[in-house]
Amino acid sequence: MSAATRVIGAQVKDESRIQERRAQIAEAAARVFRDKGFHTATIRDVAEAAGLTQGTLYNYIRSKDDILYLVHQDLTARYIADVEQAIAGMADPRARLRAALRAFARAMRERHGDIALIYQETHALGRESRRAVLAQTENFIARFAGLIEAARRDGMAMDGAPNLAADIVTFLPVMLSLRRWRLRHVDGPAAEEELVAFLLRGLGCPEEIIHGA
Amino acid sequence: MSAATRVIGAQVKDESRIQERRAQIAEAAARVFRDKGFHTATIRDVAEAAGLTQGTLYNYIRSKDDILYLVHQDLTARYIADVEQAIAGMADPRARLRAALRAFARAMRERHGDIALIYQETHALGRESRRAVLAQTENFIARFAGLIEAARRDGMAMDGAPNLAADIVTFLPVMLSLRRWRLRHVDGPAAEEELVAFLLRGLGCPEEIIHGA
Amino acid sequence: MSAATRVIGAQVKDESRIQERRAQIAEAAARVFRDKGFHTATIRDVAEAAGLTQGTLYNYIRSKDDILYLVHQDLTARYIADVEQAIAGMADPRARLRAALRAFARAMRERHGDIALIYQETHALGRESRRAVLAQTENFIARFAGLIEAARRDGMAMDGAPNLAADIVTFLPVMLSLRRWRLRHVDGPAAEEELVAFLLRGLGCPEEIIHGA
């Protein structure tokens, strides 16, 4: 398993200030990149949106790629946190899986701009940055693999997609982001529910469990 | 339903030569864009790859956006053709749906570079180009909606995902392209089969039909 | 006195066809240049306006400069012809001068687009073309010098501007073209009359002659 983070060089020593500023930069840059796309957006745009000057910006990052990396890390962490938060404190493996799926689907719909940004611009990352971001995503997929495995061991009959289960459940909900141009006008929560049901059924889950609370 | 094509201006009159050259350009540009990404690739790169001079290139297109549009149209048409070809001459609705899914999944795996390109760069298209390309995709989704409906009417019990069925079956296989960084080393045809089975099961299809020839 | 014409190379032999085509080109180019300016207009624009293809155009001229030269010759010849026509058959020297001035002022107002074009783009001509065009203009100024001299000899007291008379009378009316942005809304013929009276008075012409028919 490779490291899910990458070191970013800085001109400034104060570590806590670096953390603060980088969060500020990531937040602003995400906004700008969502609006204009990574390549179209300029460093000037990002600096302005973050309330910094160009020069100051470069005290906390070394290149435009660094900014894109910060954004990826940040946005990815957000939807992961959504899922973790949803299952925190839950014990029943079946309920945990179902809750995780629901939280993930919801995040994909609500954070559609962020997700679209990730899927569109990951390829624009430099080699090292991409490696780190994909490692982060891989950990997330592994997390779901664990949840599925636990549910299976718990007696939830799920023999569907023995090899791809974790991939599938972490990919299909992305549809709510990437097909937003089609789904803009459908009922959001209903779509989430339909998707989760589809996933569970595809996994081979019995009907009476699919629709539980 | 809006038009799935857009007119591209040209300086050249001979229509058949335009067709020929544009195919040549689309093919070369797809290669270049897959390698470097749309924004990083230069017009010079495309011209060179197509064996044309910059000036000649601009006799057949009017802007870089035109090239991206040509590429989108071309690549989209290819996987659509794969699917159509797979079901040509088939009569049984259930078999047609299954064959269409298999062909689509296969195309997504084999044409992974093309598909990734589409998903990454559609947002870089100009307004009109994007409209046309999405209309083309929408027609494809509608095609699957028809196939599903026919199978249902034919008695294939499929009450899963009543509203999103066509979206789901045209999106999940895209995973074979966009998750290639993870799936590079799995058995391709097996993955396709697993995916198709997952989809049919999710749609509520009985097990004995899922695994038919 | 240097030649008021310049030879333009051609790929075509038939002299009468050359004359014909070049007239056609000059007329079309004048239209295009008036609309867009010489530098902004393209050879394509000119060819289209003339109903020729680019290739054919180049059978009758050798460069864009040739076209500008043709236009200058043509437009200059037109206002000169206006003046000549106005005094053709007149015998009285004072009446001839007055009629020439009136015709010239009128031409400057009515052909304002042509005149503005000449004054704006003469500097864009190549060395040889400019020389020829200025020689043509110089002949015109000399013509007026002759008219003034004749009127003086005839007893019209005109001792004003002994050295610059011909320059002045051939320049001031140009105002009706170059100040069109200000004079667009004044009464045209009245302005012409006022200008001519101003010129005659400035030349020292007695009031009773200034206002003659």
Place this chain on the structure above:
Amino acid sequence: MSAATRVIGAQVKDESRIQERRAQIAEAAARVFRDKGFHTATIRDVAEAAGLTQGTLYNYIRSKDDILYLVHQDLTARYIADVEQAIAGMADPRARLRAALRAFARAMRERHGDIALIYQETHALGRESRRAVLAQTENFIARFAGLIEAARRDGMAMDGAPNLAADIVTFLPVMLSLRRWRLRHVDGPAAEEELVAFLLRGLGCPEEIIHGA
């Protein structure tokens, strides 16, 4: 009366530096444009002549049109200043008018390159720039209208050219610039004097005043 200035965007904040640099740019660009003409001159030429890099140039202007506008404003302001300076502190209306005419004629002769540039390239200005520059010129013409009116009220009999007087006196001296190709070899001050006398006589001014100091 519309505004005789137009705002030019800048990437730089220090206002005094902007003033300084723009003056430097206008001066250098005027030189380059006089030599090669606006369209033939490149941004590189201008930057080089101004001792700046291309990038730096664009920190102070936004487009080539901005440069042409700066040049127009600057050159127009110069000859206007010449006239104002010549009549500063003079009280007698007739003397003021005569002095203004002499100063203007002199400026037209001495600044012939600038004036020719203005007359050749005003049409190349963008809509807004042209509007501003013509407003500036219009103010100048109105200034002369005021001087003439004052002289008339003061008893200087000047009933010639009741409607066009200000236009005429601000246009005819331009001849010293635009006909320089003919007048290069005549005595400059004598030509100015002859021109001024012609104008005053044309306005209906009595001979004894025309030749005053």
Place this chain on the structure above:
DNA sequence: AATGAATGAGTGTTCATTCAT
């Protein structure tokens, strides 16, 4: 640590001119 002006390589696009058919 913050500022913001300077840099210059690089980009999409245009167009006068040529020339094979």
Place this chain on the structure above:
DNA sequence: CATGAATGAACACTCATTCAT
């Protein structure tokens, strides 16, 4: 003689990055 596709040099403009203050 007409056609119209090919050419490629050139141009205006952008922007990530640096660095003196």
